[in-house]
Amino acid sequence: MALDFNVGKKSIEIVAKVAHARHCANFIKKDEIFVFDLEGRLLPSKSTANLCLGMLARIQPALMIAKERFEAGLDPLPVTVPYLDCFDTGIDFGGMGKVTVELSLRDVS
């Protein structure tokens, strides 16, 4: 379904859906979601994943980009940043777990 970007900001939400999770110490699992509005605010009641700041902080720059693009009348999500991964470097690189999310848009209604 194509979204109408001429609608108000409140009509669109950004969804970060977990595409992959491995050894996550915060027990984030595949297909769980984080939901944000276009002002860059997390919407906890609409999110199903544990609200790990190590993942959320990684998404924040994309939220700024999305707002900027929306104000310019563009598709809020840039095609160059479809996936974002958390700050934990993972077990093979000195960390523990690794979570990757895929960004998408959805109509609030």
Next chain:
Amino acid sequence: MANSFSETTHHYKTDHLKNDPLEELREPLSRALDLNEHDFNSLSPEVKNLLSGRRRLGTNWLDDYEVVAEVISDNGCHCGVKIGQKAVFDMRHRLKTELSDIVCCMNLLSPVLAVFYMTFDRASEGLNPVTRVWTNYECVKTQDVLAQNKARVRVYLRDSKTHETVTNAVLDNS
């Protein structure tokens, strides 16, 4: 040839946990995080140090404390963030929504992640997990007055049961 991660700990000449298999953690951690024997045996010195915090602050230290980010400035903020609102995190840096009343603006909360990079490091040394230096964080948006007006939070540690602020410099009970 590059050294393996287990051979490269840059901050300490000696890996104090090199011969410590963290046996008490092997079974529960492996089960919880889906680690096989190879995974557990190949944990980096950094992660072993992270896990060793329980030796200094007690087995349940991750549950005994909470980190609070309380809004101390809201000038120029248009996201609904107001002075006095709080974001409460567990020590695994998960937002506890049931205890938080802050508007969850990621432009303000994202910088707080830095606190949690320090908590595990400080815990492994037996210190109060929350830094006494980097306690104030601010919105990443510069706004239109060259960063004078911003939402800001002050971060502190509190007891998760009593909600009393914990200011002791050293919490080591080993």
